[in-house]
Amino acid sequence: MKIDDEVLAVILALVTVSSIFALAVSFPRQGEPFLAIGLLNEHCKIGDYPKYAIAGQPIRLCIFLDNHLGEPALLKVVAKIGNSSMLPTNTTPLNTTPIHSFTVLLPDKANTTKLVDISINVTGRVALVFELWRYSVENRTWVYTGRWVHLYIRVVGG
Amino acid sequence: MRGKPALTLLAIAMATLTLASTADSSTAFNTSARWAKIYDLYEKLVELYRQGGEAPNATTALAKAIELLEACETSQCLARVDRLLNTTAKLLEEVEKMLPKTQLIHTLTLAVKAGILLSLPIAAYILLPRIIAWEWYLTRRRWLVARRGGKRVER
Numbered sequence: 001m002k003i004d005d006e007v008l009a010v011i012l013a014l015v016t017v018s019s020i021f022a023l024a025v026s027f028p029r030q031g032e033p034f035l036a037i038g039l040l041n042e043h044c045k046i047g048d049y050p051k052y053a054i055a056g057q058p059i060r061l062c063i064f065l066d067n068h069l070g071e072p073a074l075l076k077v078v079a080k081i082g083n084s085s086m087l088p089t090n091t092t093p094l095n096t097t098p099i100h101s102f103t104v105l106l107p108d109k110a111n112t113t114k115l116v117d118i119s120i121n122v123t124g125r126v127a128l129v130f131e132l133w134r135y136s137v138e139n140r141t142w143v144y145t146g147r148w149v150h151l152y153i154r155v156v157g158g
Numbered sequence: 159m160r161g162k163p164a165l166t167l168l169a170i171a172m173a174t175l176t177l178a179s180t181a182d183s184s185t186a187f188n189t190s191a192r193w194a195k196i197y198d199l200y201e202k203l204v205e206l207y208r209q210g211g212e213a214p215n216a217t218t219a220l221a222k223a224i225e226l227l228e229a230c231e232t233s234q235c236l237a238r239v240d241r242l243l244n245t246t247a248k249l250l251e252e253v254e255k256m257l258p259k260t261q262l263i264h265t266l267t268l269a270v271k272a273g274i275l276l277s278l279p280i281a282a283y284i285l286l287p288r289i290i291a292w293e294w295y296l297t298r299r300r301w302l303v304a305r306r307g308g309k310r311v312e313r
Binding site for chain 1: 214217287
């Protein structure tokens with residue numbers, strides 16, 4: 001069996017490329033940081049959301065949170081009531097009084113689901129909005145992340 | 159004279175009520191104080207994390223404290239929150255003390271990993287021809303050599 005120089009060069013090139021690839025993969029890299037919020041039904045699944053509610057009586061929903069900031073995140077979910085013409089944007093939160101809120105500390109690359117019971121005291125077709133806020137260690141205050149979810153629901157009098 | 163015990167009892171009842179209301183307002187004050195402590199601990203946690211000091215146990219303890227504090231209605235619950243916050247503070251102190259060592263281990267691990275991976279092509283360049291040559295020799299060492307056109311020599 002004769003291994004000529006060309007075969008040896010090919011093997012050597014493969015080993016070199018594999019080593020460089022392994023080196024690049026094994027070094028820690030931070031991808032684009034992001035936070036996510038999702039709205040789920042009372043069984044913490046997508047779909048089958050409530051369409052109607054009785055004023056003053058709680059409806060149960062589930063909030064999904066995901067942290068990929070590259071560090072633990074102190075998050076607050078704030079529930080507010082809006083409507084089709086009054087919703088938050090990616091830069092400004094809804095300018096109404098919160099009706100419910102909860103705080104969660106999420107480790108990096110972790111997610112969680114939280115059940116929430118919300119009572120709505122206004123009637124008509126409303127948008128139940130959940131805004132995601134984050135505690136900023138730089139500003140030492142809560143800042144709006146620009147992430148929000150909403151559910152249109154018709155509230156009838158009790 | 160008969161009215162004195164009744165007055166004493168009334169005074170005790172009033173004092174108890176006053177103490178209870180003070181305790182309530184004190185608990186409310188302490189809740190905000192606890193949140194302030196939570197923010198401080200979280201800031202410390204993030205600061206350590208950014209420097210390479212991971213504290214998963216402290217994160218879990220702080221997360222549990224927050225969850226409890228949001229649902230707390232009794233003083234026993236608040237006492238448990240306090241214990242968890244103290245545990246978090248102690249764990250963060252330990253991580254902070256170990257931080258230089260952790261950073262050194264992290265840097266060394268990376269350097270060793272990079273060294274091993276970068277030395278692979280050199281090792282292949284030096285060792286591969288030798289391995290092939292050795293394997294070539296091993297597969298042929300039982301071969302018997304005969305002169306072309308001559309007779310095979312029996313051992």
